[in-house]
Amino acid sequence: MTINAMKISSEAVTRVAYPVLGLLLLLLLWQGYIVLFDVPQAVLPRPLAVWNATINNLPLLLSEGRVTLLESVYGFLLAFFLGIPIAVAISSSRTLNLMFYPLLIATQALPKVALAPLILVWLGTGIESKLAIAWLVAFFPIVVDTATGLRSTPTEMLDLAASVRATGWQTFWKIKFPAALPFVITGSKVAITLAVIGAVIGEFISSNEGLGNLLLVANSQVNTPLAFAALLALAVLGMALYAVVAFVDIALKPWFSEVRH
Amino acid sequence: MTSSVAEPQSTPQEAGDIYGRFVGVRKVFGKQEGAMIALSDVDYELRKGELVALLGPSGCGKTTLLRIVAGLTKPSGGSVVIRGREVTEPQDDFGFVFQSPNLLPWRTVLSNVLFPMEIKGRLDAAAKARAVELLEHVGLGKFLKSRPHELSGGMKQRVALCRALIHSPSLLLMDEPFGALDELTRMEMHELLLGIRRLTGATVMFVTHSISEAVYLADEVLVFSARPGRVSDRIRIDLPYPRAASQRFTTAFSEYERRAGAGLGVLHHA
Numbered sequence: 001m002t003i004n005a006m007k008i009s010s011e012a013v014t015r016v017a018y019p020v021l022g023l024l025l026l027l028l029l030w031q032g033y034i035v036l037f038d039v040p041q042a043v044l045p046r047p048l049a050v051w052n053a054t055i056n057n058l059p060l061l062l063s064e065g066r067v068t069l070l071e072s073v074y075g076f077l078l079a080f081f082l083g084i085p086i087a088v089a090i091s092s093s094r095t096l097n098l099m100f101y102p103l104l105i106a107t108q109a110l111p112k113v114a115l116a117p118l119i120l121v122w123l124g125t126g127i128e129s130k131l132a133i134a135w136l137v138a139f140f141p142i143v144v145d146t147a148t149g150l151r152s153t154p155t156e157m158l159d160l161a162a163s164v165r166a167t168g169w170q171t172f173w174k175i176k177f178p179a180a181l182p183f184v185i186t187g188s189k190v191a192i193t194l195a196v197i198g199a200v201i202g203e204f205i206s207s208n209e210g211l212g213n214l215l216l217v218a219n220s221q222v223n224t225p226l227a228f229a230a231l232l233a234l235a236v237l238g239m240a241l242y243a244v245v246a247f248v249d250i251a252l253k254p255w256f257s258e259v260r261h
Numbered sequence: 262m263t264s265s266v267a268e269p270q271s272t273p274q275e276a277g278d279i280y281g282r283f284v285g286v287r288k289v290f291g292k293q294e295g296a297m298i299a300l301s302d303v304d305y306e307l308r309k310g311e312l313v314a315l316l317g318p319s320g321c322g323k324t325t326l327l328r329i330v331a332g333l334t335k336p337s338g339g340s341v342v343i344r345g346r347e348v349t350e351p352q353d354d355f356g357f358v359f360q361s362p363n364l365l366p367w368r369t370v371l372s373n374v375l376f377p378m379e380i381k382g383r384l385d386a387a388a389k390a391r392a393v394e395l396l397e398h399v400g401l402g403k404f405l406k407s408r409p410h411e412l413s414g415g416m417k418q419r420v421a422l423c424r425a426l427i428h429s430p431s432l433l434l435m436d437e438p439f440g441a442l443d444e445l446t447r448m449e450m451h452e453l454l455l456g457i458r459r460l461t462g463a464t465v466m467f468v469t470h471s472i473s474e475a476v477y478l479a480d481e482v483l484v485f486s487a488r489p490g491r492v493s494d495r496i497r498i499d500l501p502y503p504r505a506a507s508q509r510f511t512t513a514f515s516e517y518e519r520r521a522g523a524g525l526g527v528l529h530h531a
Contacts, residue, residue: 164380
């Protein structure tokens with residue numbers, strides 16, 4: 001027992017210690033490179049300068065981060081609540097599937113960034129255009145994964161539904177939809193990350209707020225430590241949002257145990 | 262045993278009224294050329310309260326026949342008439358046990374057992390009480406709130422058995438239900454099935470590819486041969502009830518096994 005417990009805790013230490021060690025090594029290389037080649041701060045700031053810029057601009061980073069956070073989350077939610085009904089429609093109707101699924105796939109060949117200037121023309125420079133871009137990039141994985149999930153219900157489960165004479169409606173809500181949830185989560189994991197990217201693209205094209213905008217402003221003022229601090233904030237934001245979806249994933253563990261193979 | 266698990270009373274020895282008739286039941290998969298005859302002209306009279314084992318190699322059509330009786334697959338020809346009515350779709354008083362436990366992983370054990378009642382709109386206190394009683398009967402009284410992934414293979418199949426029995430079916434259809442279990446668990450399940458059958462008096466059709474399982478459980482064994490799937494032998498098993506594990510080692514038992522083996526073509530007639 002105690003040996004087992006020790007093994008587990010030493011494993012936990014290893015899992016935390018090694019990534020930290022890796023990060024420290026990278027920071028050391030970064031610092032070493034600057035010192036060795038005498039790189040000016042305007043090109044690449046030292047790690048400590050980035051850290052100081054982060055601490056000194058914390059209120060600014062938080063308020064700009066809040067804007068980007070809301071754009072990402074709203075864009076994701078829009079993609080989620082529009083994507084799932086569309087997935088349900090194309091996976092339950094053969095006609096709709098044949099009509100729109102190939103189109104949906106085809107639109108994916110289009111780089112969404114290319115649409116951003118147009119969206120700006122249509123929706124203006126406010127939050128609407130960022131939402132639209134975030135929605136556009138997050139929408140696809142949710143639709144595709146949900147539709148895949150809805151069409152890969154294990155046949156034995158469908159037999160079970162048939163054997164107890166379940167109606168189509170009952171089969172959908174009590175079997176197909178819950179069985180597709182792991183796929184919905186997988187799609188959401190991809191979508192939430194893409195939503196952040198979409199929001200930043202929107203801010204790049206035109207905006208006067210958000211972390212993307214801050215990044216552009218800091219760049220134009222050759223304030224590279226602040227630009228790096230904004231990047232750091234974006235990374236934290238993306239990871240935090242991903243963690244929320246991953247948490248839902250873990251909470252839904254019973255689904256994952258048997259539905260997906 | 263407790264009262265409500267036991268319902269109709271008829272011992273296998275007294276049973277014998279015709280429960281169902283299969284006439285010329287056949288199933289062909291695919292189109293004219295390259296069509297595969299899965300099942301060819303099965304005629305059979307299913308007697309009330311009996312346990313019939315469908316024994317055969319894989320691909321012999323035994324599962325196809327079971328699915329046709331269940332109303333899950335349509336026959337290409339012939340008819341299955343149960344209690345005077347032709348089966349064209351699943352019936353309310355049938356229970357089906359699948360090859361895999363086929364539990365819904367997001368539901369608790371109790372709510373899996375109650376699933377058929379929920380679908381039929383009969384999710385009342387009596388149904389819940391019966392579900393609990395069934396689960397206690399199969400030794401899962403402590404696992405009502407557990408999720409399927411927390412159970413062993415044998416426990417899952419017990420839950421599946423309870424689910425098939427929750428609406429007191431008159432016909433229990435079982436598709437190689439114990440095939441994936443280890444030998445000891447399987448023998449436990451045999452006792453459980455024989456016990457439940459004694460209590461409920463249900464008619465049972467049981468698909469298996471195990472000779473000894475078929476002989477041990479059944480009143481009659483239908484031996485299938487493959488390509489085209491057809492019944493090659495019908496063996497009455499006149500071993501006394503209640504069956505007990507010690508009977509597995511008697512001469513009579515071996516003789517039945519030998520005959521079934523011959524029907525399967527794995528042994529030659531002496």
